[in-house]
């Protein structure tokens with residue numbers, strides 16, 4: 001596979017052979033009597049091009065799982081590997097650099113910047129990084145087309161529907177051609193039909209671009225598109 005997104009990222013020399021691996025990961029939040037075991041000896045491997053869904057009720061540890069997998073939180077014990085790199089062995093600075101380069105996040109709220117158009121949202125990180133060349137622009141246009149927003153490329157978030165904002169958030173997350181894509185409850189703002197569409201699009205992009213994707217959700221109705229489904233209960237993954 002050789003998409004413009006991967007071409008563009010060639011310089012980043014991501015080792016995609018690794019995907020995502022969590023080994024015996026435990027996370028405790030809070031102190032003393034208020035301490036909660038948010039992740040309890042979690043083991044999870046997601047291969048490149050694989051779409052894994054994690055389903056669980058509120059408070060079961062889904063957001064904690066994404067925070068640890070994405071290097072936003074350090075686990076109390078266990079290891080996290082991303083694209084062949086042990087995230088848990090890195091300094092804070094190295095971890096941030098690895099996160100920016102190799103991990104894409106799609107949040108519940110799409111977190112788009114109000115003043116920017118869809119196309120500008122995708123190009124902003126490269127602009128800041130001084131890497132805004134024609135390849136980057138072609139990559140942005142290709143991703144915008146892939147998520148069906150070409151006709152909305154010049155629109156700002158307030159001019160978009162909830163589903164369109166989600167799709168813009170997905171395109172933005174894919175812009176760095178991440179090895180790992182972490183998706184938090186992509187459908188909370190959407191109706192049934194739009195939810196199914198959003199999840200199908202994530203599955204399609206995962207398979208096409210070879211990302212190792214984890215989607216957490218409490219919505220059991222949207223799991224059909226996933227290659228594997230896990231259940232999270234009280235920090236346990238099974």
Ligand SMILES: Nc1ncnc2c1ncn2[C@@H]1O[C@H](COP(=O)(O)OP(=O)(O)OP(=O)(O)O)[C@@H](O)[C@H]1O
Pocket residue numbers: 029030031034035036037038056057058059060061062063064065218
């Ligand atoms: N800062 C904190 N201090 C103490 N406990 C916390 C803290 N943050 C979260 N928790 C607890 O950790 C557990 C896991 O929380 P987490 O947010 O990962 O669950 P979740 O499955 O994502 O929930 P939701 O679906 O409601 O977002 C919960 O019991 C929660 O109350």
